[in-house]
Amino acid sequence: MNKKLRKAVIAGNWKMNKTPEEAKELVRAIVPAAKDADCDVVVCVPYVDLFPVLEAAKGSKLGIGAQNCHWAPSGAFTGEVSAPMLSSMGVQYVIIGHSERRTYFGETDKTVNQRIRAALDNGLSVILCVGESLEQREQGVTAELVAMQTKIALGGVSGEELKRIIIAYEPIWAIGTGKTATAEQANEVCASIRSTVSSLYGSAAADALTIQYGGSMNAKNADELLSQPDVDGGLIGGASLKPDAFAQIIKAANR
Numbered sequence: 001m002n003k004k005l006r007k008a009v010i011a012g013n014w015k016m017n018k019t020p021e022e023a024k025e026l027v028r029a030i031v032p033a034a035k036d037a038d039c040d041v042v043v044c045v046p047y048v049d050l051f052p053v054l055e056a057a058k059g060s061k062l063g064i065g066a067q068n069c070h071w072a073p074s075g076a077f078t079g080e081v082s083a084p085m086l087s088s089m090g091v092q093y094v095i096i097g098h099s100e101r102r103t104y105f106g107e108t109d110k111t112v113n114q115r116i117r118a119a120l121d122n123g124l125s126v127i128l129c130v131g132e133s134l135e136q137r138e139q140g141v142t143a144e145l146v147a148m149q150t151k152i153a154l155g156g157v158s159g160e161e162l163k164r165i166i167i168a169y170e171p172i173w174a175i176g177t178g179k180t181a182t183a184e185q186a187n188e189v190c191a192s193i194r195s196t197v198s199s200l201y202g203s204a205a206a207d208a209l210t211i212q213y214g215g216s217m218n219a220k221n222a223d224e225l226l227s228q229p230d231v232d233g234g235l236i237g238g239a240s241l242k243p244d245a246f247a248q249i250i251k252a253a254n255r
């Protein structure tokens with residue numbers, strides 16, 4: 001695999017953290033690290049923080065993302081936010097199919113696919129999350145499960161549109177638990193995702209696809225995880241709320 005073909009992307013997933021005031025402060029602390037980065041740096045923030053964060057990051061290299069979007073452009077969907085709403089604000093990225101959405105909010109492979117369609121139709125780049133539970137890993141179905149999630153999510157996505165997709169491999173058992181996948185485990189599944197994408201779009205498209213690892217990535221383990229041949233970056237939860245740790249992860253991706 002040729003890592004030089006693709007740019008590393010380090011993305012912070014703030015989850016349900018930070019008030020608008022706190023968000024501005026955190027983003028100001030992250031902007032300098034993004035400035036010196038060789039990789040792309042993104043923060044995916046709660047909806048109410050998007051405006052202040054876009055303002056605070058103006059003129060910087062930091063990409064701004066949301067953590068979900070609905071599949072319809074507008075309508076009677078109380079509590080939801082649409083892709084045109086996000087893109088009209090200047091948001092560039094959106095996380096789709098995070099395991100917390102799948103586990104706590106009934107997100108299915110089908111709705112993940114529908115939300116991706118809406119995001120792409122509105123010019124957004126997508127961070128698509130896939131990954132297995134501990135039980136599924138122990139049952140030995142990780143590769144098949146992740147292939148299925150990937151295939152269903154990418155249904156109807158063209159080769160041209162694939163250029164706006166990042167896939168984040170996030171083993172559910174490693175998220176927020178302090179238990180990181182080993183570098184070998186992370187690389188093995190990222191490579192299997194790349195081969196699934198290759199079977200769908202061909203090897204050139206698969207070689208150009210950014211595949212992140214996510215799940216308790218931190219300043220200490222980032223170096224080893226990010227040096228794996230098929231790991232092209234990280235989706236970082238807890239450590240993305242700490243500017244120093246996040247800056248160190250960005251540095252690890254630069255090497």
Ligand code: PGA
Pocket residue numbers: 013170174175176177178214215216217235236237238239
């Ligand atoms: P974590 O979260 O880094 O806190 O494990 C990762 C994620 O859920 O995206």
